Amino acid sequence: MLILVTGATGYIGGRLAPRLLERGHTVRAMTRDPARLRDIAWAGQAEIVRADAREPDTLGAALRGVDVAYYLIHSIDGGGDFSTVDRQAATAFATACRDAGVRRIIYLGGLGPAQDAGGGGQALSAHLSSRHEVARILLDSGVPTLVLRAAVIIGSGSASFEMLRHLTERLPIMLTPRWVRTRIQPIAVRDVLHYLIGALEAPADAHGSFDIGGPDVLTYAEMMQRFAAVEGLRRRIILGVPMLSPGLSSLWVGVITPVPKAIARPLVRSLRTEVVVRDGGAVRTIIPDPPDGLMGFDAAAAHALSRVRERGVETRWSTAVWPARSGGHSATSPPGEPAPTDPQWSGGALFVDERDSDVAADPARLWAVIEGIGGENGWYSWPLAWSARGWLDTLVGGVGPRRGRRDPASVHVGEALDFWRVEEIEPGRLLRLRAEMKLPGEAWLELRALPGDTPGTALYRQRAVFRPHGLNGQLYWWAVSPFHAIVFGGMARNIVRAAEHLAAADDEHSGAALALHRGSTV
Template sequence: MRCLVTGATGYLGGRLAPRLLADGHTVRCLARKAGRLRDVPWAARAEIVEGDLRKPETLPGAFEGVEVAYYLVHSLGQAGFETADREAANNFAAAAQAAGVRRIIYLGGPEPKAAGELPSAHLRSRAEVGRILLGSGVPTAVLRAAVIIGSGSASFEMLRHLTERLPGMVTPRWVRNRIQPIAVRDVLRYLIGCVDLPPEVNRSFDIAGPDVLTFQDMMQRYARVAGLPRRIILPVRALTPALSSYWVGMITPVPNSIARPLVESLVHEAVAREHDIARYVPDPPGGLTGFDEAVALALAKVRDAEVETRWSTASGPEAPAEPLPSDPKWSGGTAYTDLRERTVRAPTAALWRVIEGVGGEHGWYSFPLAWSLRGWLDRLVGGVGLRRGRRDPHRLRVGEALDFWRVEEIVPGELLRLRAEMRLPGRAWLEMRAEPAEDGRSRYLQRAVFLPHGLAGHLYWKSVAPFHAVVFGGMARNIARGAEHTVPHPT
């Protein structure tokens, strides 16, 4: 089958595309910026096309010749995400119908079970997208999943960090609501299996794992699988979804903008009402993956640094920022820069290993308290903060999130350019370069660039400039030292 995957830069799309290729399907991926998929291991085997579901004029070429189209995008975490998702779904449906697509496959969320229960904005939007696609005139399968358990998923990261960091906690009462989580491997199995659905099938399916639990149960069972003591959990009435989302945002890597709709979704019970999907995609011989096994598999991936994709890869500013302009005049005549350069008594390969290892558990090589404080301040104003970490401790890809930065460009062995995603009155980049020098040495070049927006931007730069010698200067010095310590050299 010729398959179109939207959302291939995201958590599930980035895992689905290589599995479709492995099954012998032809895969075309639609991305707003093709470069975001440049460094994924399977990029050479897929066709990458640029397009935007909110710009219908960019879609006909992407849908041409497609037999199966996957809708795996959402605007969660952005202001006005319901409107954005409605527009994108309508454009996707129209393009699929015009191109003669044979099957649409969409992963949505659960529907509230209680009669008259008002869904959260997140669930309401997911359900609306499903209705739009089902009414497109193209046979559609809507898969409705609740919490997805897998390394790197937002739901798993919330669960993992809450349980590991808080041996005791006061929680909202919704932690006692029933949920039927599903392992990411089973979600992917269903997404691939729906390729072969009969053409007359045009409906929604509940997909879920074998265990019905409360979120409280999930935390206790996670603790057991992870080898942690039993957690003390005290549910109270006072914590509203809004307050809970701020609490989740402070404890976990998931920012408030994403935590809030996820938390609001957990207020509703999410237990599968049917298992009709098994008529078309039978359960595997050993049965669906249980919760404990799903957690163990996810933890093994995290600990072995084998996380394929993460929730943070797809999340970012509402509109993708333009790359760093080469001409400072682009900013209206002002571009603030901080330049650092050091000669390193080590070859470029050693220096590059230190550069590419920046962030996450390795930190930023200078004044950890200052970086931590900046991350907390960003969290307080609704930003992503410093806790997103990194997918792999040693290797980076274009488009990946790296703490409160995004990898904008990487030239292995030479250049790493990061674009800031913290809340700022302007736009900021950080560049790190490794260049060869004489006598087997290398040269480290570091450049921070800030393009201010209005008076607030100018005042911001001037207020933080006095600290640059400590933060950026210390960073350059310690990166050089880190490279030198990895190789022997004359004293």
């Protein structure tokens, strides 16, 4: 089959596509920005197509000849009207699928109470209401559609798992709102992928919504206690505070966890609604359970933790979510403006801090330091200043400094890196980061490893670029410029030292190995 995977750069789509390829299917990966798939290992086996569900004219070519289309697109934003964006995108996609003769649409939606079918019950959050509205649009498209409805997904790198993990690890005593007593039926990401792939083999006439969930029904408080046990932590003390509103809760979550307030707010509001499988047998009539059974919460949490510790996180929520910035971008839009080196910027106002340093190490050692920057490795300059800037960003509703890195040694285009986004990589030569903190303008940081004047040496070039928005942007740059010598100057010096230390350590190790070899031959 020719299968279209939308949201191919997202958390689920980025895991689904390679598994479909492994099973011998032809995969067409749809993305607004193909550059974000450039460094992904499986992308070379797939057909990459540039299209946007919000731009109907782009969908015809993406869907031409497609047998099955996975709809894994979902906006999430604590402030914008994401439900309108979701409605328009789903309507355009449904129409395009019908016109292209697609044989089946598969959609991963959200669990919810009976009210989503029009029967009263609990009020749904805007987040869940939007998921259910998208499901209805696709089901009414005239194309056979399978909607798989899941609650909290437990897997390394998911927003829900990161929120749960950081709250539990960092708060041995918690003052919690009422939503921690709401019943939830979590499901392991492994089992979500099993059902999504199994939907390909469902009977041709299968059509409708099907609930999927793991074997455990727990409150959020119980999930935190069970997670603490899995991680070997002491039992958490959880004290209920009924007056904590979703707004205050999301601010609290945004401060404690890597999930920023704008993303935490819709997630928290959804946690007020009981999300439990109503008819677990229905899905089994079209898709069998995994051969070894559904994974329980404890096993799913333990497996996710092991992937985090082994640096084996396959996809992360932060790669899929692009925070809103000035200029009208939505929370899931990739940056569309030119890079700071583009010639059309020659007439614009740009502020630049550029520094060159000679390095007594080859470019490969320098590049190893550059590519490993951020996360647990730090930023090589005045940690207190970086931390303070990150926490200030958190307090004003930005992404903050806690997103970290997916992998300690390598990055790819589109990944989040603390409060930056990887915008461009030339392996061994250039790393360009785009700032996602709240700023009165746009900022980039370029780090380059260039050959030196003599063999075995390198030139380190560092460039901070700021494009101000109005007078506030101009004032911001001049207010912080006195600190550049400390922050950017210290970064340049320490990156050079780290590269030279790495080279010295490698040479010492090589010399010791050579001496050992010579001794053994004698």
